[in-house]
Amino acid sequence: VWDEAVYGGGKPGAAKKVWDVLAPIQGIYLNSAAVSAQPGTGKQGNLPAGALNRLERSVGFINQAENKEGLSGGCDRENTLQAAKRCAAAFRHRKRAVTAGDYEDIVGSQIRNILQVRCFPGRNAAGEEMPGHITLVVLPPKGEGQFSGMKKHIYDCLESCIDERILKEGRLHVVLPQWVPLKVNISLTPRPGVRHHVLKEQLMKWINAFLDPVTGNFDKKGWRIGTMPSCVQMENACEQMKEIVYVKRISMNQGRDCGPYALAYGKDHEIFIES
Numbered sequence: 001v002w003d004e005a006v007y008g009g010g011k012p013g014a015a016k017k018v019w020d021v022l023a024p025i026q027g028i029y030l031n032s033a034a035v036s037a038q039p040g041t042g043k044q045g046n047l048p049a050g051a052l053n054r055l056e057r058s059v060g061f062i063n064q065a066e067n068k069e070g071l072s073g074g075c076d077r078e079n080t081l082q083a084a085k086r087c088a089a090a091f092r093h094r095k096r097a098v099t100a101g102d103y104e105d106i107v108g109s110q111i112r113n114i115l116q117v118r119c120f121p122g123r124n125a126a127g128e129e130m131p132g133h134i135t136l137v138v139l140p141p142k143g144e145g146q147f148s149g150m151k152k153h154i155y156d157c158l159e160s161c162i163d164e165r166i167l168k169e170g171r172l173h174v175v176l177p178q179w180v181p182l183k184v185n186i187s188l189t190p191r192p193g194v195r196h197h198v199l200k201e202q203l204m205k206w207i208n209a210f211l212d213p214v215t216g217n218f219d220k221k222g223w224r225i226g227t228m229p230s231c232v233q234m235e236n237a238c239e240q241m242k243e244i245v246y247v248k249r250i251s252m253n254q255g256r257d258c259g260p261y262a263l264a265y266g267k268d269h270e271i272f273i274e275s
Contacts, residue, residue: 092105
């Protein structure tokens with residue numbers, strides 16, 4: 001029976017075996033009941049393990065409910081502006097990836113929950129210049145844990161959009177960003193009456209929020225892969241705090257050499273408060 005069970009999706013020639021389209025089993029829990037979930041809640045439906053811990057109504061022989069695994073993969077419905085941009089991009093590339101922007105738009109439209117994707121033509125997976133090679137650097141929604149499945153999905157959605165020789169010759173690469181820690185050294189003058197230890201704590205959080213790769217920067221949209229924050233940008237960001245009169249000196253030290261696929265993040269910083 002299972003050998004004959006297929007799913008065609010309503011398209012000729014699209015038949016697949018059942019186990020090719022069903023999600024892989026993540027875990028088996030004895031003495032538990034299966035429940036159904038309805039899609040459509042977007043990112044708010046991505047709950048951690050144990051977040052669902054009560055029943056909406058009583059069910060016979062069941063006295064407790066809990067999600068043993070975290071829920072992920074949900075994405076919010078696109079708004080009108082996002083839909084307009086997607087349609088304009090689709091009209092331009094017509095499902096053929098030629099430019100770097102084509103690669104980014106095709107992948108972004110097929111994998112809605114991806115945080116960021118950037119295409120680097122003429123570079124291999126290590127970031128070295130190599131004509132004919134194309135590297136996509138992607139930022140998954142849940143870090144490296146989801147990278148393997150997302151990488152396969154990217155290859156699948158680009159298979160029909162690029163020259164088959166690029167795939168056969170191994171010239172298409174999908175990699176993660178190169179994480180680069182940034183340490184900020186800053187000397188500043190506070191406003192009168194500001195408690196120094198409180199200001200240090202607030203500024204530490206402010207700097208790390210500004211450096212956040214997903215929600216940082218001035219526009220709260222994060223940092224583009226391959227773009228490192230500058231001292232001038234950091235100085236302007238710090239001077240936005242009302243507790244600071246002005247920044248006297250500022251410098252940034254990166255914990256490692258950064259290549260073209262760099263993506264910075266902040267952690268520990270040195271803050272000097274001068275009267």
